[in-house]
Amino acid sequence: MVLEELGLTYESIYLDFQKGEHKAPEHTKHNPNGRIPTIIDHKNNDYTLWESDAILLYLVERYDPEHKVSVADAGEKFHQLQWLFFQASGQGPYFGQAAWFIRYHSEQLPSAQERYKNEIKRVLGVLESVLSKQEWLVGGKATIADLSFIPWNDIAIPAFTDFDFATEFPATAAWNRKLHGRTSVKKILETRAAVNAA
Incomplete structure (x- = not known):
């Protein structure tokens, strides 16, 4: 999405x-994880x-001198970094564990499923507490901080929750919809759907 936002090939x-x-080995020679x-x-x-x-930060540091999807102010840069850390430490692992225990684990463990469903709600609650007061996470515009949340939101919220997103987290759901309205996001989600369908 960010490559698209920045017009990179x-x-x-x-x-x-x-x-x-x-x-x-063909992949782990580049990414040992x-x-x-x-x-x-x-x-x-x-x-x-x-x-x-890390990739998002690299891309904007190297290829976003006009700050199309990043911020210039030093204080705002730390707020942007704060949201990226929250996405990486809060959303990603908890949403991923929900996916694992609900869909892939060898046995059904209701307590684990409940824990990670509750963590999805907790993360969305943190977002809601901020997005109910402002349109974007940092800088008054869509940045890599906002865009970083889309992939897991799209996977986990519809598949692993049993609540109405728009009702329980209206500001966050509206923010998510606005992000989905961006040309870059539409293009990548369409590409992902086509690849998954193949």
Whole structure:
């Protein structure tokens, strides 16, 4: 999404998780964690980086001098970083554990499922407490801080929750809808749907 926002050219390589391609040497030579995403910047001596939010920070540091999806003010940069840390430490792991225990774990553990469903609500509650007072997380505009939340929101909220998102978290649901209205987000979600359907 950020590559699109910045008008950068790129080639996406999709890995087949069922075949373990993310754990294969061809990928782990770039990303020893064997996860996605990984970026190789051919415009910068094949500079390689992994971890979503590190990649986002790199992209705006190197390719967003006009601050299209980033902030310039020093104080706001730390607030942007704060939200990226919250996404990486709060949303990602908890939403991911909800997915694991609800869909993939070898046995049904209601207590674990309940814990991570509650963590989804807690994370959304933190977002709601801020977004009910302001339109965006930082800088008065959509930034990488906002965009970082989209992938897990799209996976976890519809699939692993049993509450009405728009009713319980109206400001956060409205923010999510506004992000989905962006051309970059629409394009990437359409691409993802096509890849998943193939």
